[in-house]
Amino acid sequence: MPLTDKPILSLKQFLLKQEVKNLYRRILKTIRQVPDESNRNELKAWARSDFRSNAHHTDEVTIKMLIKSGERSLKELENNLCLTR
Template identity: 65%
Template sequence: MSKPILSLKQFMLKQEVKALYRKIFKAIREVPDKTYQEELKQWTRRDFRSNANQTDEISIRMSLKYGERCLRELETSLSLAK
């Protein structure tokens, strides 16, 4: 069974999600505690997988905003810890 062809808007949205995922994992690598690092990785994977089947653009955008907010909080926490 072949994958459905995405519209340009869907493709761009998918690229935003992938970019956010990579940014989050890059930030997680900066966490000094390896145990906490692993917990954050598991949480991130679980959260992205639970939303992987979303097709509604508004829901996806809301999830992206939530992820961006979490990333900012993580980056702020990391900068304060230094």
């Protein structure tokens, strides 16, 4: 009896999924450093909706492109946080 009905991921797919999860965690961790609560909530909602709206992608190249875009956004957020300190 199968535990879940989820498809079995290839190693590449598994590693990409882990990379996406790690990026999401890093973004949320960085957002926690935002001093203003309303900005923090707005950024959390943005991150959540952005990841959900792109969750349907299965093409490896597209996912890698989205990861790079997310990393650029994270870097920009980190830079802005450094400027406010």
